[in-house]
Amino acid sequence: MTQAEALDLFRQTGALLDGHFVLRSGLHSRQFFQCAQALQEMPIVERFGAAIAAKARSLGARTVIAPAMGGLVIGQEVARQLGLRFVFAEKEDGKLVFRRGFRIAEGEPILVVEDVVTKGGRVQETIDIVRAHQGHVAGVAMLVDRSGGKVDLGVPTISLIRLDVEAFPADRLPADLAAIPATKPGSK
Secondary structure (H helix, E strand, O other): OHHHHHHHHHHHHEEEEEOOOOOOOOEEEEEEEOOOOOOHHHHHHHHHHHHHHHHHHHHHEOOOOOOOOOOHHHHHHHHHHOOEEEEEEEEOOOEEOOOOOOOOOOEEEEEEEEEEEEEOOHHHHHHHHHHOOOEEEEEEEEEOOOOOOOOOOOOOEEEEOOOOOEEEEEHHHHHHHOOOOOOOOOOO
């Protein structure tokens, strides 16, 4: 799947929004990828999952981990496409943690899968969890890299869409963006 094909699927499903948005990172942007809109359609989930799996297969992961909520659907599908085990990290007191009796074997190669990355905070938290459990992060895969490849996670990184989407601190908004009321459509 090409980047243009992936972007077209986001547009067709209404998952690529234009306006004034506050991202999970706290930054403001003119574009928002509401992946849940695209990922509610199982044929699209399968296509995205297959495309990521094809790119990630060579990393040799034995398990896929995703941060909840955003990475759950695509993470599970990538794991299914690769025939791997799937686990997830979830929020507890505002921080991602590993629960539900999930275990990682020492040295186990893990693929981290997320839907959208802007600054990489949730992915980094997930990487830290894997390493704290003595796992080996084989790589990170995502549907959308909003940083244009600027986020360096220190491991091989795969994305279906890589765009340098403008994002601004709240105190440095361009006039046109400041004139539009901000919305926060993502997970809280």
